[in-house]
Structures are given as structure tokens and as C-alpha cells.
Amino acid sequence: MSLHLRSGVILGVCAALGIGSLTLSERSVLAQGKGGLTEAIGKISAAVDKGDLEGAKKLAAETAKNSEWDEVMHLFVLRSHKKPGLGVGDKAGAITPDGIEKKLMKLAENPLSDKDLGAESAALVKMGNDMVALTLVTLAKPPEKDDGKKKKKDWVAWSEEMLKASQEFTAAAKAKKAADLQKAAVKADKSCGKCHDVFRFE
Ligand code: HEC
Known part of the structure; x- marks a missing residue:
């Protein structure tokens, strides 16, 4: 040989x-652990739900070290995806669209009726907490250095914008204020777009 x-x-x-x-x-x-990233995000989201933002940030920093941008971002897709996203609410398929990205786009287009907001409030509070959790991981994972148009400071600024919008989203879902929820959805959706224009599609 x-x-x-x-x-x-x-x-x-x-x-x-x-x-x-x-x-x-x-x-x-x-x-x-066995649940991998989904489970780690669940823990961060639970800390956010308890109002423990500092604890959530610590967990997010750990998670950020052991994950890649695309796996974190992938959790925004539909739960029915062959590699499932987080979905919206506890029960798969109960709320449509059953994925944070699509739901956010729909909520940004049209405010929910009071009746639907009443029915979906708890799931939307969870969605807001999940968005905060995903954003904290994103925030803890800026690019190491600037690369042309891809600037570290923009990454941080857009993540912070998304964090604020996600917190407003949770608050509006809790208070069952449809107009505020729509405003927060528009703001969150814009922050996704700004970062994607530079970091995802360039
Ligand atoms: C600070 C930057 C940033 C923000 C803010 C951001 N993203 Fe992303 N996103 C990225 C990057 C970078 C990628 C490409 C990752 C890769 O492929 O390496 C991406 C990819 C994605 C993907 C594709 C994942 C896959 O591979 O399946 C989805 C879905 C997504 N983002 C959803 C969202 C949504 C929804 C929001 C807002 C709520 C958002 N993102 C906000 C940076 C961002």
C-alpha cells in the first residue's frame, strides 16, 4: 500500500x-445537556419570566460560548420545520403561525382582536420572553472584529433594539394591549431586518 x-x-x-x-x-x-440549545434557551427564558435579567444574562453568556449564530437564529423558525424552532405557546400547532419569526411578521401587519389577544396572551408572553432569551444570546455573541460593513457596534446596537422591543412585546402581551403589541412587533421586526441586511445577506 x-x-x-x-x-x-x-x-x-x-x-x-x-x-x-x-x-x-x-x-x-x-x-x-441532552436538550441542547432549545433547553438552554428555555432556562434563560424562565429566568426572564421571573424578572431575573441578570441571571438570564449569565446563562446567555454561557450558551453563547457553545453555539453558533445560525443555530440560535434557527430557533425563530416554525415548530413544524424538520429541525423545529421554538414555536409559539406550549402546545405545538395550537397557535398559528407556530413560529416566532412568522408570528411577529403577522402581528406587525395587523393588530390582534381583543378576543384573540385574550386567548393568546399567555403564549405571547412566553414568545416575548423567548425573544428576550434569544436576544441575550445574540447580544453576548457579537463578531470579534469589524469586517467592512459588518461592525461590532452595529451588532450590539441592533441587538439592544431587539431586546427593548422584545421587552415591550412581553409587557403589551401581559397588559393585553393590542395596539402596543403591534407597535412592539413592528419595532422588533425592523431590528431583525437591519441586522440581517448587513450580517446575514451581505
Ligand atoms: C444582531 C444581528 C441579528 C439580529 C438582531 C437578528 N438576526 Fe437573525 N440572523 C443573524 C445572522 C448573522 C444570521 C445568519 C446566520 C448564519 O447563517 O450564520 C441570521 C439568520 C436568521 C435566520 C435563519 C436561521 C437558519 O439558519 O435557519 C432566521 C430565521 C432569523 N435570523 C430570524 C431572526 C428574527 C425573527 C429576528 C428578530 C426578532 C432576528 N433574526 C434578528 C443576525 C441577526
């Missing part, structure tokens, strides 16, 4: 055993 071939075989065996090739999400599962 030539040396070239043999090293190829060794490489192949290493790859099969997974040596040195743990993906980040596998590492995050190891670091964050």
Missing part, C-alpha cells in the same frame, strides 16, 4: 470514529 493510500485509510477511520470532528452542535449538546 502506498503511503498516500495508507494515510487516506487512517483519515477515513478517524472520520468514521468521529475523532476530532465533533460539530459545534454536538459540542453544544455536550456542554448544555
Whole structure:
């Protein structure tokens, strides 16, 4: 066997055993327990719900170390996605759209009726807390250095805008104020767009 071939075989065996090739999400599962990122975000969201923002920030800093931007952001997608997002509310499919990103866009377009807001209030409070949790992780994960238009200070500013909008969203959902909820949804949606224009689609 030539040396070239043999090293190829060794490489192949290493790859099969997974040596040195743990993906980040596998590492995050190891670091964050079986539930991985979803569970970690759930814990942060629960701290936010209790009003413990400082505790939530500490957890978010840990989670930020063990995750990538795309896995954090992915949790905004529909729960029915083959790799499920967080969804809206405790019960899958009970509220539509059952994903934070789509729900936010819908709420930004049209205010909820008082009746729907009454029925969805608890789920929307949870959605707001989940948004705060995801934002705290985003905030704890700015780019290490500026890269052309991708500036660290903008990342932080847009994350802070999203944090504020998410907190206003939760407050409006708790108070069952449809007009305020719509305003907060518009503001949150804009902050997503500003960051995406530069960091996601550039
Ligand atoms: C501070 C910057 C920033 C903000 C604010 C932000 N995002 Fe993102 N988002 C990103 C980046 C960067 C990516 C691309 C990640 C990658 O592919 O590496 C992304 C990707 C995504 C994706 C695709 C994830 C996937 O791979 O499946 C979704 C969905 C998403 N964002 C939703 C949102 C929503 C909803 C908001 C607002 C509530 C938001 N984002 C706010 C930076 C941001």
C-alpha cells in the first residue's frame, strides 16, 4: 500500500470514529445537556419570566460560548420545520403561525382582536420572553472584529433594539394591549431586518 493510500485509510477511520470532528452542535449538546440549545434557551427564558435579567444574562453568556449564530437564529423558525424552532405557546400547532419569526411578521401587519389577544396572551408572553432569551444570546455573541460593513457596534446596537422591543412585546402581551403589541412587533421586526441586511445577506 502506498503511503498516500495508507494515510487516506487512517483519515477515513478517524472520520468514521468521529475523532476530532465533533460539530459545534454536538459540542453544544455536550456542554448544555441532552436538550441542547432549545433547553438552554428555555432556562434563560424562565429566568426572564421571573424578572431575573441578570441571571438570564449569565446563562446567555454561557450558551453563547457553545453555539453558533445560525443555530440560535434557527430557533425563530416554525415548530413544524424538520429541525423545529421554538414555536409559539406550549402546545405545538395550537397557535398559528407556530413560529416566532412568522408570528411577529403577522402581528406587525395587523393588530390582534381583543378576543384573540385574550386567548393568546399567555403564549405571547412566553414568545416575548423567548425573544428576550434569544436576544441575550445574540447580544453576548457579537463578531470579534469589524469586517467592512459588518461592525461590532452595529451588532450590539441592533441587538439592544431587539431586546427593548422584545421587552415591550412581553409587557403589551401581559397588559393585553393590542395596539402596543403591534407597535412592539413592528419595532422588533425592523431590528431583525437591519441586522440581517448587513450580517446575514451581505
Ligand atoms: C444582531 C444581528 C441579528 C439580529 C438582531 C437578528 N438576526 Fe437573525 N440572523 C443573524 C445572522 C448573522 C444570521 C445568519 C446566520 C448564519 O447563517 O450564520 C441570521 C439568520 C436568521 C435566520 C435563519 C436561521 C437558519 O439558519 O435557519 C432566521 C430565521 C432569523 N435570523 C430570524 C431572526 C428574527 C425573527 C429576528 C428578530 C426578532 C432576528 N433574526 C434578528 C443576525 C441577526
